[in-house]
Amino acid sequence: MALSQAEVLSGLAEIVNEETGIAADAVQLDKSFTDDLDIDSISMMTIVVNAEDKFGVKIPQTKKLRT
Amino acid sequence: MPRKIVVTGIGATTPLGGDAQSTWRALLAGESGISTLEQDWIATYEVPVTFAGQAKVPATEALTPQEAKRLDPSSQFALVAAREAWADAGSPEVEPERLAVEFATGIGGVWTLLDAYDTLKEKGPRRVLPMTIPMLMPNGPAAAVGMDIAARGGVRTAVSACASSTEAIANAYDRLQTGEVDVVVAGGCEAGIHPLPLAAFAAMHALSKRNDEPARASRPYDVNRDGFVMGEGGAALVLETEEHAIARGAKIYAELIGGAVTSDAHHITAPDPEGTGAARAVIAALKHSNVDLADVVHINAHATSTPVGDIAEYTALRRVFGDHLDKIAISATKSSTGHLLGGAGAIEAIFTVLALHERTAPPTINLDDQDPAIPLDVVTSPRKLEGDSIVAISNSFGFGGHNAVIAFRSTN
Numbered sequence: 001m002a003l004s005q006a007e008v009l010s011g012l013a014e015i016v017n018e019e020t021g022i023a024a025d026a027v028q029l030d031k032s033f034t035d036d037l038d039i040d041s042i043s044m045m046t047i048v049v050n051a052e053d054k055f056g057v058k059i060p061q062t063k064k065l066r067t
Numbered sequence: 068m069p070r071k072i073v074v075t076g077i078g079a080t081t082p083l084g085g086d087a088q089s090t091w092r093a094l095l096a097g098e099s100g101i102s103t104l105e106q107d108w109i110a111t112y113e114v115p116v117t118f119a120g121q122a123k124v125p126a127t128e129a130l131t132p133q134e135a136k137r138l139d140p141s142s143q144f145a146l147v148a149a150r151e152a153w154a155d156a157g158s159p160e161v162e163p164e165r166l167a168v169e170f171a172t173g174i175g176g177v178w179t180l181l182d183a184y185d186t187l188k189e190k191g192p193r194r195v196l197p198m199t200i201p202m203l204m205p206n207g208p209a210a211a212v213g214m215d216i217a218a219r220g221g222v223r224t225a226v227s228a229c230a231s232s233t234e235a236i237a238n239a240y241d242r243l244q245t246g247e248v249d250v251v252v253a254g255g256c257e258a259g260i261h262p263l264p265l266a267a268f269a270a271m272h273a274l275s276k277r278n279d280e281p282a283r284a285s286r287p288y289d290v291n292r293d294g295f296v297m298g299e300g301g302a303a304l305v306l307e308t309e310e311h312a313i314a315r316g317a318k319i320y321a322e323l324i325g326g327a328v329t330s331d332a333h334h335i336t337a338p339d340p341e342g343t344g345a346a347r348a349v350i351a352a353l354k355h356s357n358v359d360l361a362d363v364v365h366i367n368a369h370a371t372s373t374p375v376g377d378i379a380e381y382t383a384l385r386r387v388f389g390d391h392l393d394k395i396a397i398s399a400t401k402s403s404t405g406h407l408l409g410g411a412g413a414i415e416a417i418f419t420v421l422a423l424h425e426r427t428a429p430p431t432i433n434l435d436d437q438d439p440a441i442p443l444d445v446v447t448s449p450r451k452l453e454g455d456s457i458v459a460i461s462n463s464f465g466f467g468g469h470n471a472v473i474a475f476r477s478t479n
Binding site: 018019020021042045046049052053058 | 131132133136190193194195196197198201
């Protein structure tokens with residue numbers, strides 16, 4: 001079943017909040033994980049692993065990640 | 068003349084309490100921190116030993132969720148204990164380059180390592196979290212403490228099994244003597260109450276199997292002792308030169324007058340029955356400050372409650388002190404706390420410091436029938452320590468033939 005963009009965003013926001021403590025509503029479509037939210041590389045990798053787990057997808061390691 | 072080194076802060080989280088003072092009060096009250104384990108894995112793996120000394124207050128209660136997530140339980144204990152010790156010392160203002168950390172562990176991040184292995188087997192390598200290595204590495208606790216207090220004078224980890232954190236304090240003494248640093252946060256931690264270490268220690272018959280009476284299982288010097296009891300937690304001391312402590316008006320608990328490390332080269336797990344290596348460590352620890360053996364009034368013994376180990380330590384002490392040993396008040400505090408492995412030396416150092424500071428030797432519980440082969444004056448209820456300037460030592464010995472001894476002198 002395909003998830004809506006809003007469902008993916010809120011799922012990601014939950015993962016980000018759990019890993020970093022950043023408020024879920026700060027995670028927005030036009031924000032960068034690293035530039036705007038100041039998430040470090042190790043947290044970023046943890047978020048990727050958890051997102052892959054949650055959404056059942058594979059996120060290529062080279063892709064520039066943005067919310 | 069060596070520099071005078073003093074203790075200005077203490078912190079601990081143990082099976083007896085979530086901080087140093089509540090741990091000490093529970094110890095004086097003769098409480099046991101040992102209880103039956105209720106975790107599901109006890110039944111799952113049919114672990115033959117079903118009890119241990121679990122931390123009275125979970126470390127996660129004192130940490131943010133993000134801190135807890137990034138730290139192995141061993142490092143969590145380290146950080147909680149070190150923060151308490153640092154605050155207790157008045158959060159000293161010290162140049163970061165002149166502040167160091169000596170923080171030990173016996174096993175390291177065993178929970179992290181084995182959880183990650185489960186993840187690898189069940190979900191594959193892509194699911195192994197990137198923080199796995201920094202969480203499992205044995206220097207993780209020292210690094211976490213060092214980052215927290217911004218120590219840039221060196222962060223080191225002594226690893227010598229159950230002697231680890233006494234060795235860390237001995238190393239801190241040496242470091243302060245060089246004049247390179249003014250303050251060292253020293254301590255140790257362990258979070259080994261996991262089915263694998265329990266099964267492995269049980270396999271070598273090192274653990275007590277008194278499953279039906281957990282609070283009575285750790286019984287150093289008793290004829291019916293049958294092994295040690297695993298404990299968990301962390302403990303930390305702030306050590307600094309007396310000059311630095313006085314200049315900032317710090318309260319002083321006691322003086323650290325020496326520390327020493329020797330090795331047996333005898334057997335990988337058994338202590339040298341002659342106790343010569345342990346005896347050399349005691350003498351070397353006291354030699355730093357030219358203390359007379361007769362000044363020693365109290366010993367916090369290693370005394371893990373194993374049949375062989377308790378006797379070997381007694382032999383070593385008799386070798387050093389001769390007849391004076393009969394006048395020394397001996398406390399075997401693992402009877403209450405269990406054995407914190409890499410954290411044991413640090414919590415026992417705190418007990419030794421507080422015994423001098425409050426002039427009270429803490430009790431040894433569960434000593435119903437003292438082994439006639441170990442004729443020591445064992446303290447079984449809190450005992451006043453007499454004398455003007457009094458000295459106490461704390462012993463720790465570890466698998467690998469490691470002997471570590473530290474010595475303290477009263478200052479009040």
